[in-house]
Amino acid sequence: MLRIQKERERQRLSRSALSRIAEMHPATVGQIESGYIGKPYASQLCKLANALGWPADRASELIDEMPTDD
Numbered sequence: 001m002l003r004i005q006k007e008r009e010r011q012r013l014s015r016s017a018l019s020r021i022a023e024m025h026p027a028t029v030g031q032i033e034s035g036y037i038g039k040p041y042a043s044q045l046c047k048l049a050n051a052l053g054w055p056a057d058r059a060s061e062l063i064d065e066m067p068t069d070d
Contacts, residue, residue, distance in 0.1 A: 004062040005033040007052050022051035032063070 008018050015033070019026040024047055031037045032044065040063065049059035 002033055002035060002062070003064050004048060004052075007054075007062065008033075011052065013052075018048070018051055022047040024048070 008015065013021075015029050016026050019029045022029070024044065028037070028044070029048070032040050032048070042059070045059035045062055046056050048062055049056055052062070054062065
């Protein structure tokens with residue numbers, strides 16, 4: 001699971017809510033979360049970081065994979 005999804009869920013935000021706050025299309029947020037967009041634009045990461053309350057200089061950390069419990 002990507003950190004962005006984990007953080008979004010931790011904050012109890014739906015993907016739709018995050019996309020509204022970040023002013024991005026929900027499908028784009030979903031593609032970034034799923035890893036389909038493997039290397040998002042810096043501007044996309046900054047929007048997501050801002051929407052999640054993360055500092056912009058840590059935006060790239062949002063796409064780091066989280067270890068799974070499997």
